[in-house]
Amino acid sequence: MDLREDDADRRRAIVSMAELNRKAVDAWLARGARAWRGALEPLTSEQRRVFVETLRSYEWALAGDGE
Numbered sequence: 001m002d003l004r005e006d007d008a009d010r011r012r013a014i015v016s017m018a019e020l021n022r023k024a025v026d027a028w029l030a031r032g033a034r035a036w037r038g039a040l041e042p043l044t045s046e047q048r049r050v051f052v053e054t055l056r057s058y059e060w061a062l063a064g065d066g067e
Helices: 019-040 045-063
Strands: 002-006 009-016
């Protein structure tokens, strides 16, 4: 992890992933992206829209925003 001050706004700190870990994290994220692509690819546009809206509603309910 790298931490530095934001030159434009000294109240903020910029946190970034160390280059040493970037390849492993990118590979981990790519695996999830491939899985989502494989799961969603057979669906129609309308089915994908309904799926995404359902997930969004679920997340809002978990966060307490769906009440």
